[in-house]
Amino acid sequence: MNRWKKTVLEQIRVGIIAIDRNYRITYVNEGAASIDIYSSAVLGLSIFEVFENLKENDSSFVRVIKTGEVVAGSIQTFITCKGVLRTAITSTYPIIEDNKVIGAYELFEDISAVTRLSEELTALRTSKMLPRKYVMKTMNTKENVSKLLEYLQG
Structure with missing residues (x-):
């Protein structure tokens, strides 16, 4: 792999896991650390051993x-190898060579924090501590998420 391509793959925030046809992990980027997956610990292992x-x-x-x-665009909830419940948006693609599937790779982004925030907002709205109008306005504006977190913590 070209050096610049490897640099890009390592520096992007999105996690990447690649496997071979036997479901053994062949590549993990730094973004996979968001779900406690580190290449030094999982390369060569089956996805069924890791998950x-x-x-x-x-x-x-x-x-x-x-x-x-x-x-x-799948939403998957799973338990990491450290026993932590996580939710991620994933897209999985085949690796094709000579018209044969020789593996697959998955791009994912951990959305556990967003999921927890959504659950907290729903609980607050249900208990009538936070008006529905405020919840909907805040959830529709990305830049207001930090303000909402401050409100919830304060």
Whole structure:
């Protein structure tokens, strides 16, 4: 891989995990650290060893390897190897060589904080501590998220 391409892949915030046809992890970028995945610990391991609760019929990696079709925009909730519950938006793509699927890679972004914030807002709205109008206005404006966090903490 070109040096500049590797630099880009390592520096982007989005996590990337690549596997071979046998579901063994072949590549992990620095962005994967957001879900406690580090290349030094997982390279060569099966995705089923790293994600112990992952079932074959629920895995977008398995689906992509078997069908060769992209699985885009999935929301997945899982337990990391450290036992932490996480939610991520994922898109999984086949790696094709000579018209054969030889692996797959997944791009993901950890949205656990957004999920928790949404749950907290729903709880506050339900308990009538925070007006629905305020919740909807804040959730529709990205720059207001920090103000909302301050409000919730303060």
